[in-house]
Amino acid sequence: MTVPTGPAVRVRGLAVSLDGAEILRGVDVEVAAGEWVIVIGPNGAGKSTLLRAIVGLVPSAGDVRLFGRDARRMRRRERARLVATVPQQPVVPPGMTVFDYTLLGRTPHLRPLGRESAADLAVATRVLQRLDLTEFADRELSTLSGGERQRVLLARALAQEAPLLLLDEPTTALDVGHQQEVLELVDELRRAGGLSVLATMHDLSLAGGYADRMVLLAAGRVVAAGPAASVLTEELLATHYRARVRVVPGDHGPLVVPIRPASAGPAGPAGDARM
Amino acid sequence: MTHPSPARLRWRWLVSGVAAVLLAAMAGLWLGPVRLPPGAVVLEVLDLVPGLDVDSGLDDRQAAIVTRIRLPRVVLGLLVGALLALAGGCYQGAFRNPLADPYLLGVAAGAGLGATAVLSVYRAATGTAAVPAAVPPAAFAGGLGAVTLTYLVGAAGGRDRSPATLILAGVAVSAFLAAAQTYLLQRHVDTIREVYSWLLGRLAGADWGDVRLLLPYAVVTTVVVLAMRRELDVLSVGDDEAAGLGLHPQRSRYLLVGAASLGTAAAVSVAGLIGFVGIIVPHLVRLVAGSSYRVILPLSMLYGGAFLALADLAARVVDTPREVPIGVVTAFLGAPFFVLVLRTARRVPV
Numbered sequence: 001m002t003v004p005t006g007p008a009v010r011v012r013g014l015a016v017s018l019d020g021a022e023i024l025r026g027v028d029v030e031v032a033a034g035e036w037v038i039v040i041g042p043n044g045a046g047k048s049t050l051l052r053a054i055v056g057l058v059p060s061a062g063d064v065r066l067f068g069r070d071a072r073r074m075r076r077r078e079r080a081r082l083v084a085t086v087p088q089q090p091v092v093p094p095g096m097t098v099f100d101y102t103l104l105g106r107t108p109h110l111r112p113l114g115r116e117s118a119a120d121l122a123v124a125t126r127v128l129q130r131l132d133l134t135e136f137a138d139r140e141l142s143t144l145s146g147g148e149r150q151r152v153l154l155a156r157a158l159a160q161e162a163p164l165l166l167l168d169e170p171t172t173a174l175d176v177g178h179q180q181e182v183l184e185l186v187d188e189l190r191r192a193g194g195l196s197v198l199a200t201m202h203d204l205s206l207a208g209g210y211a212d213r214m215v216l217l218a219a220g221r222v223v224a225a226g227p228a229a230s231v232l233t234e235e236l237l238a239t240h241y242r243a244r245v246r247v248v249p250g251d252h253g254p255l256v257v258p259i260r261p262a263s264a265g266p267a268g269p270a271g272d273a274r275m
Numbered sequence: 276m277t278h279p280s281p282a283r284l285r286w287r288w289l290v291s292g293v294a295a296v297l298l299a300a301m302a303g304l305w306l307g308p309v310r311l312p313p314g315a316v317v318l319e320v321l322d323l324v325p326g327l328d329v330d331s332g333l334d335d336r337q338a339a340i341v342t343r344i345r346l347p348r349v350v351l352g353l354l355v356g357a358l359l360a361l362a363g364g365c366y367q368g369a370f371r372n373p374l375a376d377p378y379l380l381g382v383a384a385g386a387g388l389g390a391t392a393v394l395s396v397y398r399a400a401t402g403t404a405a406v407p408a409a410v411p412p413a414a415f416a417g418g419l420g421a422v423t424l425t426y427l428v429g430a431a432g433g434r435d436r437s438p439a440t441l442i443l444a445g446v447a448v449s450a451f452l453a454a455a456q457t458y459l460l461q462r463h464v465d466t467i468r469e470v471y472s473w474l475l476g477r478l479a480g481a482d483w484g485d486v487r488l489l490l491p492y493a494v495v496t497t498v499v500v501l502a503m504r505r506e507l508d509v510l511s512v513g514d515d516e517a518a519g520l521g522l523h524p525q526r527s528r529y530l531l532v533g534a535a536s537l538g539t540a541a542a543v544s545v546a547g548l549i550g551f552v553g554i555i556v557p558h559l560v561r562l563v564a565g566s567s568y569r570v571i572l573p574l575s576m577l578y579g580g581a582f583l584a585l586a587d588l589a590a591r592v593v594d595t596p597r598e599v600p601i602g603v604v605t606a607f608l609g610a611p612f613f614v615l616v617l618r619t620a621r622r623v624p625v
Contacts, residue, residue, distance in 0.1 A: 057515055080521030087519075093511035095566025099279040100508070107509055108521035113502050116281065125279060137279030160520070 006068030007032050008164045008196035009054060014062035016046070016053050016220075023049045024060070024220045029198075031164070033067075036190060036197040038207045040231070041217035042241050047200035048088060050217065051166050054198070055083055066164065080108035084157035088168040088200075092142050098152050099137040102128060105159030127158045131185065147178035154185065165190075167199035171206065179203065183210050204245075208232050208253035216240060228253040282567035284574070292577030296353060299584035303349035306588060308595055309340055316341055343482070351481040352587040353580035354493050355546045356556075360579020361572055362535035362542075363553025364560075365500045368507035368568045369528045369535075370438045373561075377539040377553040380445035380532065381421030384452035386543040389417025391456045391470050395463035410473065411488065411544040417452075418540030424448045426529070437514070438528065475600035476547035478587045485545045496538030500572060503531055507568035551605040552579050555613050562616055582609070 009031040016024040024046045031037045039047050053060040056071060056079065064071040066082050074082075084105070093101070105127075106120040128134050131151050136144065141152060150170065157165060167186070171179040187210055190197055201207040207214065208228035216224040216231050218240040224231045232254045237245050244259045304320065305313045311333065318331035319341045333341065362377035370379070378384075393413040429444035460467055506527045509517050514524040539553075556579040557571055564570050586604045593599060 052515075055519055057518060076518065076523060077521035080519060083519075085516075085519045087516060091511070091513035091516060093508075093566065095561070096508075096511065097279075097282065100282050100567060101512075103281055104509055104512065104520060110505075113505070115505060121281065128279065134279070 006065070008035070008067060009037075009198055010063075010065040010068075011050075011054065012063040014050070014053060014060055014064065016049055016058055016060045018049075018058065022220060024053065027062070027217070027220070027222055029215055029222070029225075031196050031198050033163075033196055034190070034194050035212045036187070036199070036210060037213050037215060038211035039198070039200045039215045039217055040202070040204060040207055041200075045217040046220045047217055048168050051085065051168050051198070051200060055079065055085055055166065077108045080160065080162070082162050083164045083166060084160035084162040085166040086153045086157050086168065086170055088172065090153055092149070094140075094142060096141050097137065098133060098139055098141055098144070098155075099124060099128070101141050101152060102133075102155045102159050105156040108160060123161065124155075124159050127155045130158070130189075131155050146173050147175075147181065150174060150178065150182050151185070154182070158189065163194065163196060165195050165197045167197065169200050169202060172202060179206060186210075204232055204237070204256040205250070205254070208256070209250065211253070232256055282565050282570055284570050285564070288564050288570070288574055289577075292574050292581070295581035296577055296584075299581040299588070300349050300353065303352065303584050303588050304341060304345045306592055307340070307345060309337070311337055311341065320346065347483045347486055348478050348481040348587065349584055350486050351489065351545065352478050352584040354486065354489055355478070355542045355549065356552055356583025356586075357576040357580035358489075358493050358496060358538045358542045359549060359552040359583070360556035360575040361497065361500055362539045363579075364557035364568065364571050364575045365507070365531050365535040366553070367557055368510060368571075369531045370442060371511060371513070372438075372442075373558060374554070375442075376550075377535065378548070378550075379442060380425045380536060381448040381452060382418040382536055382539045382543060383548050384449040384456070385421025385424075386414040386418035386540065387470075387474055387548065388421075388452045388456040388459070389413035389415070390473050391459050391466070392417075394469055394473070395459050395466045398466050398469075399463060411485075415540050415544035418543055419537065421448055421452055422533070422536040422540070426533075441528075441532075472600065473547050474602075476549035476602040476605075477598070478546055478601060479591070479598050481545070489541050489545050492538055492541035496534050496541075497576070499534035500531060500538075503527065504568045504572050507531065507572075511566075511568075547602070549583065549602050549605055551602075551609045552583055555609050556582055559613065559616050 007030050009029060011027060011029040014024055014027040027050060029050070039050060041047050049058060052058045054064055054071065066079070071079060102124045103116055103120065106116055106123060109120065110116065128137055131154060133151055133155055136148060141149065144152065170182055174182065183206065186197060189195055211228055213226060214228050214231040215222055216236060223240055224236050232247055234245060234247050237243050237256065244261050246257045246259050247254045248257060304316045305311060315331045315333050318329045319333055319338055321327055322329050322331060323342060331338065359377055366375040366377055366379055367373050390410050390413055393407055393409045397407045425441065425445045425448045428448060429441040460470060506522060509520055509522055510524055510527065517524045557575045560571050560574045560578060564574055583605070586608055587601055589608060590599045590601045590604045
């Protein structure tokens with residue numbers, strides 16, 4: 001395989017229509033090598049579709065380049081060696097063990113109809129160790145908790161040994177502790193292994209704390225892009241999320257705090273007593 | 276700490292599968308209306324091996340019963356059972372549905388129509404009682420034709436080419452062909468009995484010609500499906516994720532299901548419609564030996580073959596000298612056995 005060069009992702013003028021409805025239009029996104037870019041936006045803005053278009057799961061128009069190469073002219077296996085995806089709602093195959101699931105990540109490296117070599121088993125073993133999952137190796141995936149399962153999904157993606165990681169809402173199903181755990185892990189891996197990461201997220205404060213840059217997507221268009229402080233502003237969030245928030249500075253990025261609209265009645269016993 | 280290991284065929288499962296096949300084959304050769312000494316039967320079979328020359332002590336008539344009547348029947352039973360179980364496991368993986376059976380895409384309806392057409396037309400034209408030699412080829416052509424039709428209808432679904440589209444196409448094609456078959460039967464009521472005895476499956480009267488007929492298809496199906504068994508495991512994460520891992524899910528599915536359908540149509544053409552084996556055997560294997568198709572498929576072949584050979588044995592000994600249709604036996608033996616395994620297996624069914 002040729003050594004990847006150039007930005008991990010370079011999307012220009014991306015447009016996606018599904019069943020005649022325009023989902024994305026004129027979208028430009030770039031992820032430099034080693035960078036972590038997080039895409040935010042209200043429900044239905046097209047965040048997941050953007051990720052799906054980048055890996056060719058939905059037909060799209062415009063220019064998509066991965067490490068300088070035209071993504072549409074790559075073969076599937078080639079692309080799978082460059083990009084690993086952690087889907088938002090993964091299929092959990094009944095009865096499959098954590099180790100076998102992780103090994104599926106080696107698929108693009110096997111010859112067609114081939115089977116895993118000792119080297120492939122070693123990669124899976126190493127990834128499980130790295131993610132602290134060795135003790136779960138023989139457990140069935142379906143018996144794990146949400147946080148453990150998310151780590152296993154990451155393990156499969158890492159076993160792919162692709163230089164670009166796409167995460168579709170990696171923390172949505174997790175409690176705050178596990179959210180931090182997973183994101184810290186991704187950050188650590190990215191710093192250690194030169195991974196580039198493109199993620200979609202809903203939790204704005206969390207996103208702001210980890211992203212090198214953010215992209216705000218609304219109604220299929222990029223409406224803001226840049227450092228977290230320039231995207232997470234009260235005005236932008238009010239306009240595109242129709243949310244009343246206060247943005248306060250934090251240690252690693254702005255913190256977004258939802259504020260109850262002033263027009264709502266006071267909460268508490270006094271309010272209830274009048275009902 | 277021990278290193279984790281991937282799902283693979285464990286020796287004990289493989290050995291017990293081979294043992295089951297050998298036991299079923301022995302019982303099939305030994306038992307029957309004519310009693311033969313088991314030791315002599317073994318020697319007689321060994322004598323067939325090129326280069327081996329042993330004297331079994333059986334006279335010519337007894338030897339002919341073993342080598343020309345019972346042995347081809349046992350071998351055909353093993354082959355048909357192995358093929359149906361393999362095809363069933365393959366369909367279940369390709370469609371990610373444990374209820375998929377080898378007849379899902381219309382093989383049964385197509386083969387039924389083919390056989391009915393030949394029997395009714397032949398009967399009307401000649402008035403003789405003999406089963407024409409054209410029934411197996413007609414059934415084979417009908418079965419494969421039906422699957423081809425299902426593929427074409429499924430592909431007409433345009434952009435939405437999910438597994439469900441293909442299954443629904445199979446349902447539509449099956450219904451259409453079954454209607455055509457019923458129409459033919461109504462026009463030729465005198466053939467109903469014969470058509471039904473064919474539909475219920477039979478290995479009686481099997482000879483080496485049937486085995487020769489089936490063998491090439493069995494080889495092709497087995498080689499293609501077993502070569503792609505890892506892809507079935509990858510398909511278990513769904514089409515999107517499989518594509519993200521570098522696979523062409525729809526292409527793999529068409530190839531797998533096409534190969535399985537070929538073997539099913541060939542099996543049906545020589546043995547009729549034998550239900551149950553294709554669903555229950557892979558499921559039992561899954562319950563006891565794990566969910567990887569790399570394990571399920573080879574083991575299903577062994578246990579499917581053994582199961583059908585034993586069912587055939589039961590079909591010919593419970594009601595001698597008459598024979599019970601083997602499709603009745605497979606369901607009658609298989610269902611209680613399935614319940615038993617469900618109650619004792621450590622794994623939760625899918």
